[in-house]
Amino acid sequence: MGTQTITDNSDARILVVDDLPFNLEVMEGFLYKEGYTVITALNALEALEIIAKQRVDLAVLDVMMPGMNGFDLCRKIKSVFGNRFFPVILVTALDELKDKITGLEAGADDFLTKPFHTIELMTKIRSLLRLRKLQSELDHSEDIILSLAIAIESKDIYTKGHSERVGTLSMELASFLGMSEEDRNLLFKAGVLHDIGKIGVDNTLLHKTGPLSDADIRTIQEHVLIGETICFPLNSARNILPVIRHHHERWDGTGFPDRLSGEEIPFFARITAITDTFDAMVSSRPYRKSYTVMEALEIMGNEKPLGQWDPQLLDGFTEMMIQHKEFCV
Numbered sequence: 445m446g447t448q449t450i451t452d453n454s455d456a457r458i459l460v461v462d463d464l465p466f467n468l469e470v471m472e473g474f475l476y477k478e479g480y481t482v483i484t485a486l487n488a489l490e491a492l493e494i495i496a497k498q499r500v501d502l503a504v505l506d507v508m509m510p511g512m513n514g515f516d517l518c519r520k521i522k523s524v525f526g527n528r529f530f531p532v533i534l535v536t537a538l539d540e541l542k543d544k545i546t547g548l549e550a551g552a553d554d555f556l557t558k559p560f561h562t563i564e565l566m567t568k569i570r571s572l573l574r575l576r577k578l579q580s581e582l583d584h585s586e587d588i589i590l591s592l593a594i595a596i597e598s599k600d601i602y603t604k605g606h607s608e609r610v611g612t613l614s615m616e617l618a619s620f621l622g623m624s625e626e627d628r629n630l631l632f633k634a635g636v637l638h639d640i641g642k643i644g645v646d647n648t649l650l651h652k653t654g655p656l657s658d659a660d661i662r663t664i665q666e667h668v669l670i671g672e673t674i675c676f677p678l679n680s681a682r683n684i685l686p687v688i689r690h691h692h693e694r695w696d697g698t699g700f701p702d703r704l705s706g707e708e709i710p711f712f713a714r715i716t717a718i719t720d721t722f723d724a725m726v727s728s729r730p731y732r733k734s735y736t737v738m739e740a741l742e743i744m745g746n747e748k749p750l751g752q753w754d755p756q757l758l759d760g761f762t763e764m765m766i767q768h769k770e771f772c773v
């Protein structure tokens with residue numbers, strides 16, 4: 445096997461962590477011959493420093509190391525990369541099931557048991573790098589859609605920045621409610637994309653200042669279905685689809701498109717329904733000036749008994765906004 449066989453990932457940078465310099469040298473020599481750029485570290489702290497400062501595409505970690513062992517290092521690395529896929533191979537001395545279980549719990553993507561054959565190592569490295577490449581291409585398509593949503597909206601002075609603000613407010617509410625980092629990120633993306641279906645609705649209708657006919661209202665309401673269709677093929681937006689479809693449902697069951705009520709409405713859609721309305725109220729519209737934060741909160745609070753929003757979430761949102769008015773700019 446020579447360098448020419450690694451066409452897909454020939455520029456990949458592999459971090460090898462082992463407390464024994466001899467092991468590092470052997471691995472480095474072998475991977476270097478295979479055409480990879482190899483970065484070595486003798487302990488976990490050194491490895492984390494490298495990851496913080498340099499691009500690394502995959503890590504091979506020895507499990508038995510003094511100080512922070514390979515399992516803990518793997519856990520730490522996975523948390524640094526968060527939602528992004530970063531492959532980690534753990535090298536264990538014994539083929540023990542309990543080691544593999546601990547490794548899997550730490551987020552490891554594959555294992556090598558010493559002594560291992562170099563072909564085995566290469567196969568695992570190649571397949572994980574391929575996976576990483578596919579994953580980053582997916583992330584890239586998601587970035588394109590997010591940027592597109594923001595760009596389209598920015599052409600309109602009244603809606604400029606609205607979806608991004610909705611995403612940020614939802615994310616802040618998620619933090620305020622003690623939700624996970626993953627949920628926070630998802631809510632941000634959901635906020636940015638919730639109205640993407642408006643691309644498919646005639647602009648003159650969206651900006652109409654006079655009274656809307658029933659047909660006009662039906663056409664505008666279709667944006668939730670159009671948005672769902674646009675984002676459906678995007679794997680990474682799968683968890684966002686319920687927000688796109690249901691952000692206009694009402695707690696009392698009179699919303700659209702499915703007239704869901706109460707807790708039938710997906711939780712993230714209930715959050716977005718609140719932040720969407722709030723941001724629309726504190727922004728100017730062609731037919732009215734903007735409300736202040738306190739005015740908007742008061743109006744939403746007064747409408748609470750009418751049943752538009754999840755009352756508990758609305759209370760949480762109001763409390764957060766009163767404590768952190770800086771969220772609204």
Ligand SMILES: [Fe+2]
Binds near residue numbers: 638639667691692
């Ligand atoms: Fe909408």
